[in-house]
Amino acid sequence: MNILEIDERFGTFDYIIAHGIYSWVSSQVQEKILNICKYHLATNGVAYISYNTKPGWNMRTTLREMMLYHIANDSAAKFFTQATADAKDTYGRFLHKELNHFNQLPASFLFEEFIDEENEPLYFYQFMERAQAHGLEYLGDALFPGATNDVHQEQMMDFLHNRHFRHTCLCHAI
Numbered sequence: 001m002n003i004l005e006i007d008e009r010f011g012t013f014d015y016i017i018a019h020g021i022y023s024w025v026s027s028q029v030q031e032k033i034l035n036i037c038k039y040h041l042a043t044n045g046v047a048y049i050s051y052n053t054k055p056g057w058n059m060r061t062t063l064r065e066m067m068l069y070h071i072a073n074d075s076a077a078k079f080f081t082q083a084t085a086d087a088k089d090t091y092g093r094f095l096h097k098e099l100n101h102f103n104q105l106p107a108s109f110l111f112e113e114f115i116d117e118e119n120e121p122l123y124f125y126q127f128m129e130r131a132q133a134h135g136l137e138y139l140g141d142a143l144f145p146g147a148t149n150d151v152h153q154e155q156m157m158d159f160l161h162n163r164h165f166r167h168t169c170l171c172h173a174i
Contacts, residue, residue, distance in 0.1 A: 003029050003036070012042045019167075022051040024118050030130070037170060038134040047170040048142055049127075056164025057121030063098060064114045078103060124166060125155045135173050142167035 003025070018033050025033075037047040052060075066080060081103055084096035102110055113119070128138055128151045138149055148154060157163070 003032050006032070006036055006040070008039070010040055012040050012045070014042050014045045016041055016045065016047040018047070018049045020050060022049050023120050023122075024112060024116060026118060027120075030120075034131055034134040034136065037131075037136055038172075041136075041170075041172060043172065045171065046139060047136065048167065049170065050142075050165065050167045051127060052119065052121035053127070053158060053163055053166045054121050054123045055159055056162045059094060059162075060098070060114075060164060061121070063095070063102075064119065067110075067114050121164070123155060124158050124163075124168075125151055127166070127168065131168075131170055132173070136170040137173040139169040139171045142169055 003021075016037055022030055022033060033049065037049075041047050070079075081096060081099040084092045084099065087093050087096055102114075131137070138151055138154070140149055141154070148157075158166075
């Protein structure tokens, strides 16, 4: 079913999961996902939304642009991997490591992640500003137990760890 077609007939849910969707859809659908959480999440419910984040995606955006530039050539990733194999600089080593990893992934994943038209990574605090505008607040991260529920501190940790993907749990603001 089209996410945009979800309406009040769906009722409320204890859990809403939007995994692998948010970064790869239009801003209209992103808005609808948060709207669904606002209106269809039970009072004590939890929403889980995963998405690409910056700063980790700042460098991955370069890889995405490289792949888009060379889209006509199916072997672009392999070419870049070979070209960076003997890199001595930090950037070249980063590229080689990322591209080597990508060469192990299914082509369908690479297409969705890097070549698909929609891919909007954003900073955690930007995502939270959007969520808060829908009456939602940060509950925690699904994969980082013990993480703080302070948005500012979480954003600082993203900067320190160069995080590129988040698994954010939201609840209704109190």
